[in-house]
Every structure is written in structure tokens, then in C-alpha cells.
Amino acid sequence: MAEDKSGTGAISRTGPPISAAFLVMALGRRVKDHVENRLGEHGIALRHLSALGHLHRTPDVSYSELARRAAVTPQSMQDTLRLLEKAGAVVRVTEPGRGRTAKLRVTDEGHRLRLLGQAVFDAADAVITAAVPSGGADLLAPALLAALERFPVEPGSAESSRETS
């Protein structure tokens, strides 16, 4: 119904370059929604993929350590891992119990999901780099990275870290 919801309609008219900050926020959200939806088709969300990535890179870490790296509380991370355990994507190689620090491992199913998520990211990357003009593609990532460093991590953010490789 002629929504104009993203503002693009009003944007695409003319010169006033429209706030870069706004564009970054909008694009970030769009991409996140896209990734989240694609991942959702396989039963996981972004935070699960992130946890899988962390766990793959450094196995045998505990809930709390994992939480620390993802910058969330141990409770939230436990909640995230609950789904992954139930889906058979990670297992704890130590027996459960109140104060017993857990060692977690990624299973074969976990690796399957992880690679699948990586494919989703690769696809999104292709779309993005196809959108920048000509040779600006390899100029984009460093710029984004530089901008990222210029915005401090403020209290109350969370951020989920990356999962590649």
C-alpha cells in the first residue's frame, strides 16, 4: 500500500545525500533480518551461529567463558546453548551440575549448521559487493572497519562477534 516504510521512496528523489548514519542503521537492520530469516529456516538464530563459531575456534570452553566472548551474561548464553544442545549441535563432555564448569564441543551436526551459516553470509556478501560501484568493493570493508572502531562500545550493547573461519 505505498508504504515508503524504509524511506527509500523519499530518498531516491534527488541530491540531499541523506544521513550516512541512517543508511548504515537501515542497511544493518535489513541485512540482519535477511540473515536471521535464512538462518531461521534451519532452526537457528544469529546468536546460535555466533556461539557455534566461537566454540569451533576454541573448543572445551565453559558457558561463562563463551558468554564473556559474546559479551552477554552467562544466563543468556546458557539459554542460547540450550537450543543448540537440544538440536544436537553441541554437547557437553563433562557431566552437568551446579558448580561444575562445563566443557562444550561442536558436533558434526553443529559443523553442518556452521558451514550453512557461513554460506548465508557469503551470499549476503555477494549481494552487498555487487551493489557498490566498480572497484569500490575492496574499499568498502576497510572503511566499515575503520568506522566501526570510531564508535566506542557503549554500555548496554551486547554485540555478537563474528563466526567466520
Added chain:
Amino acid sequence: MAEDKSGTGAISRTGPPISAAFLVMALGRRVKDHVENRLGEHGIALRHLSALGHLHRTPDVSYSELARRAAVTPQSMQDTLRLLEKAGAVVRVTEPGRGRTAKLRVTDEGHRLRLLGQAVFDAADAVITAAVPSGGADLLAPALLAALERFPVEPGSAESSRETS
């Protein structure tokens, strides 16, 4: 400590360019958090600023119409406006009541807040454009815009539209 939460630590090492999609998501969230915090110091959030912008551009619209433009449900928009009304930033020029369509106006206080929000965005823009290399600054916005159009609005997004000008 030694959080590495955003992955930057792992990123800044070497060549593997790291997913552009990931960077966009991370930067988008960082910028949003930044804007939200700055706005929060003045008692409003992004959605309030967005509503103020919409209302400033096209006055005398109703709750539902406003909700339609922001792509949220009327209930959510009503909730957003509740704060703005209580803060004296918008007033309804018609009397309340169950089925009576409301006409809403931005007050002087509302304009003050709107301009203030615009300043926040301008500041963020400056930070971003300062982060891109040399002449890439005016190349960034079009690229982001082009990328934005390549990601369809998927079911379950919301998006808040823009508020500038």
C-alpha cells in the same frame, strides 16, 4: 577482560577481509546504540524521533496513519506517542475517545527535540565520513543506498523510516 567482543581483535590481524555483511551489521548496531544513547539523554528513543519526523512532515495525521508509515501496528505507535504526549512534544488537537480519529501536532518542545535529534545524526555522520579514506566519502552513501535496495523488506522487520528534513 580482553573481551574481543566485536571480533575486531581477531579482525585487525591480516588479509582475510571478513564478511562485509557482518561488518555492516556490526556497524549498524554500533551506530544505532550510539544514537539511541545520545537520544536517551534527552528522554526519547529513536522511534520517538522517527514519529516526530513523520508528524512534522505531514501534520494532522492519525495514530493509525502514523503507524502505517512507520510500518508498525497502531498499538505500538500509540505506545510511542504516549511518551511524546506526556513530554509535551506532540498534542492532539481533537478530543480523545474510542472511535474518534485523532489529529496530531508537533509542539515547540517537539521541534526542539527533533532538531536535537538531527544534530545527533549530523554528528554521527561526521564520524562516519571521517572514517572513510579520502574521496570515498561521497561514494559511500550511494553505495549503501544501492545495497539497501538489494535487500527486500522481509516479513517481520518494522524499519523506522527516516526523520531528516
Added chain:
DNA sequence: ACTCGGTTTCAGGCAGACTGTAACTCATGG
């Protein structure tokens, strides 16, 4: 031996969106 930091686990809370439902207005057609 025993305290203390780190950990897991359970319970509750909060914010922002949503759906569901009720009450009401207003234009339109019979």
C-alpha cells in the same frame, strides 16, 4: 579447614514489539 572467586542453575523482571478484543465514529446503501 575454610574461605573466596568462579560457575551453573533457577526464578523473576523489563522493554518493545505483537495479537486479540472491545468500544466507538462515520459514511454509505437500502
Added chain:
DNA sequence: CCATGAGTTACAGTCTGCCTGAAACCGAGT
């Protein structure tokens, strides 16, 4: 005239991620 139905405001409840609070427990250091 008035009944019907689309549109709107209003109120309540729900859900999802995340949080804080508190309890139970392990394991190393003194």
C-alpha cells in the same frame, strides 16, 4: 431512518531476548 461495515482508538495479554537477583556448588589458596 437506520443498519451495516470499514476505520479508529483503547485496553489487556503474550512473546522474545535480554537482564538482575539469588541460590547451590566446585576447586584452589592461604
